[in-house]
Structure formats: C-alpha cells, structure tokens
Amino acid sequence: MKREALTVELRKRIEGRLAEHGQRLTPGRTSLVRVLAAARRPLTIPELVDRDHTLAVSSVYRNLTALEAAGVVRRLLTDGEFAYYELADDLTGRHHHHVVCSNCGTIDDVEVSPRLEQSVVETANELARRIGFRTERHLIDLVGLCNRCV
Amino acid sequence: MKREALTVELRKRIEGRLAEHGQRLTPGRTSLVRVLAAARRPLTIPELVDRDHTLAVSSVYRNLTALEAAGVVRRLLTDGEFAYYELADDLTGRHHHHVVCSNCGTIDDVEVSPRLEQSVVETANELARRIGFRTERHLIDLVGLCNRCV
DNA sequence: ACCGTACGTGAGAATGATTCTTGTTGCAAC
C-alpha cells in the first residue's frame, strides 16, 4: 500500500482543529486522514479498514467521531447499512456534493455550477426571513444511475 | 386520536401502485398512510407507533418497506438513530425538501424557489453529458438551527 | 530527565434499530 505523507500545511490545520477540542493528532488519526485524502470520494468504515489493516475497528469509530467533532471529517447522511465519511470541504478546498447510485450504492464527489450554489444561498436567506431557520450548511445529492449501472 | 379518512382519490392511487407490485392496501397500511398524511413532516417509526397504538412494530417495518417499494412512501437519508418516512411527493402533489435542525434533529418540510429547482435540473443534465450519470431524483437539505434552537 | 495524570488504544462485550422466523388469520376465487 502506498502511503503518501500529508502535506505539512494540512497536518498543521488538522492539529489546530483537534487542539481546539483538546484532542491530539495521533498515528491512528493520521492514517484515517491519509486514507480519506487519497480516496477522493466518501468511504465506509470497512473500506477504511481494508485500505489500512493496521486500523482497529473500534478505534476507527472512536477516532472518526473525534475528527468529526473537531470539524476535520464529515459523516454523510445515507440510508445504506454503513456510514460514509469524507474530509471536510474547507480542509480540501473543494466544496462539493454527491451523486449516489441507486443501484450499486456508490457515492462519488461532484462539483456543481456557481449558479446552483448561488440559488441555494438565496433560498437559505429567504428561509431565515420566513421561518427563522439559520442555515449552517447544505447538502445536494443527485440520486440515480451511475455510468456503470445505466 | 382523530382519524380522518383518506380521500377516495388518494386511496385509489395508492391501491393502484401497490397492485402493480402484487400487494394490497390493508388496514395496517391504510393507517400508516393516514398518519403520514396528517403529519405533514417526516416521522420516525416510534412516532408512527405513538400516533396509532394499534400498529405493531414489526408490521410497521414490513409495511413501510412494501409501501416504499411501491413508491408510496419514501425513506429519508439521515444519520440519526431512527429512519424517517414520508409520503411520496407525487402522491401529495407537493414537491419539497427539508430543513434539518442540527441541534434537536427535527426535520421539517419546505418548498424552495423554482429558480433553485431549475438550477438543479440544469446541473443534472450537465452531469449526464459529462460523466454519464442519469439522475432520477434530487435531494436538497438545509442543515442548521431551527427557530426554537437558535 | 523523572513521574503523574489524562488521553489513546484495541479486543471484545453490550446495545438497539432493523430484519427474519414462525405460526396464525383473513380475504378471494373457484
């Protein structure tokens, strides 16, 4: 298995966020971030363990929870049997959404048009006025058939 | 507990969809649809059982699965402990999305601007051309704080 | 450098939402 080191800058930013929550960037957490960064799409816990057999399942769950609390990773909303995890947008610098295949269940990253993003922001503002909802983030998933399943 | 009958038309359409899948609209299923129609927001299984104590938990799970396969109800993507269910958009005639409170977990229905819907359709078309993904439906969730939790 | 404390770890047990199993009931068609 190829193990590219994280860039120094990325490591520093992650350490900072964990420190704000009184947590450290340990080897196990570093491995998780490395695997997630290499994948470029959300992964399930079994997929994470498959890609790095030094990871212990119980520690993966615990560390993903800690990383999520620190805003380093995000757990996706899914209805499948496994939870999916990915690096936070603001760490990768790639704000993105997902296409979910309703046949094989695979999730892939996609970036969408600025026009769509702008429409979402306008909608969030309108809802704040109308029902007092304060939007923190949004989620756009396109559900359908991937090119392999069509 | 107030039990409004379903409109004759709605009942007919649901019976039709179930029939296409070799299933019947039984009393248990009718109760589920009635409770969901009255709620006007997605409900969890415990909430469903709370609102109609004649429902048996195991039957609720089975019947919701059958109703979902027939396209009568939809199971939402969530990361909480319970699954949420709602009536399908094309039965209620109200295409809508959701605002999810990140504090209390409540999910409410919202309708969004035609401009936003149009942007999503354009994005779906572009993805079909670019990566061969055939979009069947989309999902827009705004995650943040509801007016009670702000 | 040396501890003490607190956090991190990994293996396995416990939890609990969901699904499966079993035996029974009720409708429909002949």
Add this chain to the structure above:
DNA sequence: GTTGCAACAAGAATCATTCTCACGTACGGT
C-alpha cells in the same frame, strides 16, 4: 367450504455501532 396466498403479531436473530476495561503512551510541572 376449501385451497392458496398475502398479511399479520410476537419474539428471536442480525449486525453496525457504541461501550468497557486494562494497558500503553505522550505531555506538563517540577
């Protein structure tokens, strides 16, 4: 009325996730 099949209820089984616990390890004060 009887045969066949879907639907039913209750409880057991499943299995992703969380918890427990005993051990290891890094940091801070001295």
